[in-house]
Amino acid sequence: MKGDWEKVWEEARERPVALVDCRQEIPCNPCEEACRKGAIRVGEDLCSAPVYDPGRCDGCGRCVALCPGMAIFLLDRRGGDGQAEVTVPWEMCGEIVEGERIWAVDGKGKVLTEGKVVKIKWMGGRWPTRLVTIRIPEERALKVRGVRFRENSVGSSEEVDQEYDLPEDYPVCRCEDVSREEVLKFLKMGLRSLTALRRSSRVGLGYCQGIYCQEQLRKELGMVTRRSEEETGMFKVRPPVRPVKLGRLGGVNG
Amino acid sequence: MAEKEMRVEKHPVLGVMGRGRRVTIFLDGEPITACEGEPVAAALYAAGRRVTRYTRKGHEARGPFCMIGRCTECSMVLEGWGMVRTCMTPVREGMRIWTPGRKGG
Numbered sequence: 589m590k591g592d593w594e595k596v597w598e599e600a601r602e603r604p605v606a607l608v609d610c611r612q613e614i615p616c617n618p619c620e621e622a623c624r625k626g627a628i629r630v631g632e633d634l635c636s637a638p639v640y641d642p643g644r645c646d647g648c649g650r651c652v653a654l655c656p657g658m659a660i661f662l663l664d665r666r667g668g669d670g671q672a673e674v675t676v677p678w679e680m681c682g683e684i685v686e687g688e689r690i691w692a693v694d695g696k697g698k699v700l701t702e703g704k705v706v707k708i709k710w711m712g713g714r715w716p717t718r719l720v721t722i723r724i725p726e727e728r729a730l731k732v733r734g735v736r737f738r739e740n741s742v743g744s745s746e747e748v749d750q751e752y753d754l755p756e757d758y759p760v761c762r763c764e765d766v767s768r769e770e771v772l773k774f775l776k777m778g779l780r781s782l783t784a785l786r787r788s789s790r791v792g793l794g795y796c797q798g799i800y801c802q803e804q805l806r807k808e809l810g811m812v813t814r815r816s817e818e819e820t821g822m823f824k825v826r827p828p829v830r831p832v833k834l835g836r837l838g839g840v841n842g
Numbered sequence: 843m844a845e846k847e848m849r850v851e852k853h854p855v856l857g858v859m860g861r862g863r864r865v866t867i868f869l870d871g872e873p874i875t876a877c878e879g880e881p882v883a884a885a886l887y888a889a890g891r892r893v894t895r896y897t898r899k900g901h902e903a904r905g906p907f908c909m910i911g912r913c914t915e916c917s918m919v920l921e922g923w924g925m926v927r928t929c930m931t932p933v934r935e936g937m938r939i940w941t942p943g944r945k946g947g
Contacts (some may be wrong), residue, residue, distance in 0.1 A: 671889045679854060679855050680854060681854050716854060716857075717853045717855070762904070762907070762913055762914060762915050763895035763914045763917075764898060765898045765899045765900055765902075794914065795915065795917055795925060796912065796914040799912050799913075800908075800912060800913050800914075831925070833924065
């Protein structure tokens with residue numbers, strides 16, 4: 589995926605190019621249908637992540653509008669002046685106007701920088717998604733995943749560069765009511781595996797079976813052990829993924 | 843009154859929203875008017891009920907958070923079934939739901 593982005597970055601000097609940031613292997617392929625150049629392919633297995641060839645993209649933006657996950661963007665560096673134009677899909681209420689100053693945010697909603705709206709485009713027909721193009725310093729361009737009205741966001745651009753520092757009472761595990769403080773306590777005790785942490789703190793053993801808490805737990809463990817997310821690994825998954833009543837498996841209630 | 847304000851009449855992507863017929867559901871035994879087919883969490887929210895459960899250890903109030911069936915913050919007990927995520931559970935006439943984890947309850 590990283591290699592792709594380097595190629596997107598290079599190609600974007602010549603023309604607008606799609607940046608595909610689809611990380612979920614979910615059964616979904618509108619991007620493939622949207623692309624008239626055959627640059628995006630999902631293939632036979634609907635659940636596989638799309639394979640994208642930036643070289644074939646003509647920057648039409650159809651995939652940006654059609655991706656239900658809003659995971660595709662356009663990058664345009666033709667200006668060559670250190671500024672880039674990034675196009676993101678917009679499906680919110682409220683008027684957005686050209687010339688407006690707006691926050692560019694990353695995938696977690698963190699403000700990256702201030703941008704200026706240079707173009708708003710409708711794909712036509714009944715499709716409601718608007719394509720909002722903003723102009724921002726190009727070093728931030730690959731990270732932009734959305735825009736946010738300024739009045740709804742942080743007060744000043746000084747706060748832009750601050751990393752998230754989660755408070756101690758942050759609920760890492762919502763089902764089992766485990767705070768970040770408790771997780772840190774177990775890490776201080778010397779636990780160094782996801783399994784040990786899970787059994788001690790109950791993070792990941794609740795009703796949701798780790799959907800929310802796993803990522804945070806891996807992050808905390810990774811920070812202590814200084815290992816990458818791959819090295820930290822994942823919870824062992826044992827079916828069923830959701831709690832299922834025995835009666836259901838036995839044919840009662842379908 | 844709150845009901846009319848809270849329900850989305852016209853959605854930017856989905857367009858004008860249809861509504862199911864008005865039915866009654868019971869929250870901790872108390873009748874609440876809801877629209878058939880809407881998520882239980884939405885019905886409670888529209889009725890001004892923001893607390894869906896109390897946490898296990900701290901007994902703190904929790905309400906719907908992710909709204910898409912992942913976080914389990916809106917879990918409640920559906921009578922005759924068990925724990926459900928109310929944001930994913932459609933309203934049916936007469937269903938009885940209970941708030942889990944209330945201190946001393």
